Amino acid sequence: MKALAILGSTGSIGRQTLQVVESMPERFRVVALAAGGNLEELAGQIARHRPQLVSVGDAAKAAELRERLAQSANGAGFPEIEHGREGLMNVATHPGAEILVSAAVGVVGLEATYAAVRAGKRVALSNKEVLVAAGELVMAAAKASGVELLPVDSEHNAIHQCLRAGRACEVRRLILTASGGPFRRTPIKEMERASPEQALAHPKWRMGKRISIDSATLINKGFEVIEARWLFGVEPRQIDVVIHPQSTIHSMVEYVDGSILAQLGPTDMRMPIRYALTYPEREGSNGVELNWDALRRLDFEKVPPRKFPCLRLARRALEEGGAQTCALNAADEIAVEAFLERRLPFSGIAQVIEGVLERMPKVALGSIDDVLAADGEARRLARLLVAQQAEPTDEGRVSEINRVQ
16 A cells, blocks of 8 residues: 655645545555645545545634534544645655655755755645746756656646556657637737736636646746656657647657557546556546547647637747756746736737746755745846836836846
């Protein structure tokens, strides 16, 4: 029986991970959980799985959780409760955990995941910021520790499966698939004026707000290109993106002899989670099956570069290296937040990201502290650029922006 720690246990991936664990009680047990502020969900997870350690967002939430558990029927013998950065680190490096499921959203999970890798934990990785912001550092640490990073995201999980068919030297390219988002058929001029409601209306899935907007701009595929470069050790030129609106093929690998292997499956995250937890074995499914009767066709389209400039910017950041991919992620987060608050037009998201990449110092990242510093600087620049777009006639703000050029 293998012991698990989970960062982001109350989020979508965290909850589905626990569903997979509950379906295989003879294979896995949970020893540590980290969450933000959803204490009702977390309390239920504690009651079902009896972890030894739990971490929440801050001291106030920790006190509230202690009180909630003490008053519940299951209050006796509740776990050790910590909070904040130290709590995350302790969950990630829990001495009893063999596998860490890294599903915390944002840079908050980066430092803890890096610590887990250095501590020799196998990592089932769902947090994209880990490799987008610090891919070179994290993969170097994984190599030094002799540990594996198993991708949970469906695209990279698909590639991992397809790569089992050949040697690394036989791979010609990786092909990531994209649904095309809500604006696949929308003219560019209309897309530039899109409202938050339109951008959030994904044709296939209901996701969190940021990932929905990232899907609309296609920067999510840019992040996946960066992740694939580090996960699989290929050159950026060997990674392509195609639009596949059915989202049945999750990704493909083309080999040097022209053979293309594709992984097909339903859009159910329990499948890649289960794969990552049980690798190199394969276990029976949780009733997750592809509905062949509903599958009528498989379409593929090239990505229009003028329509989706964020994908180009992600490739640029990857090519330039250093702090640029970290800046890309931070700038996108700030720009998306401003768009959702109607302080920035949809077309302004790409403009802010490009502006940050142009202004960001092009420096190497030698440590996680360097990554966090670059993240902070990129956010500062992004906020200034958002302010400039929101108030173009404010000469004071324009002067402030010019000073950082």
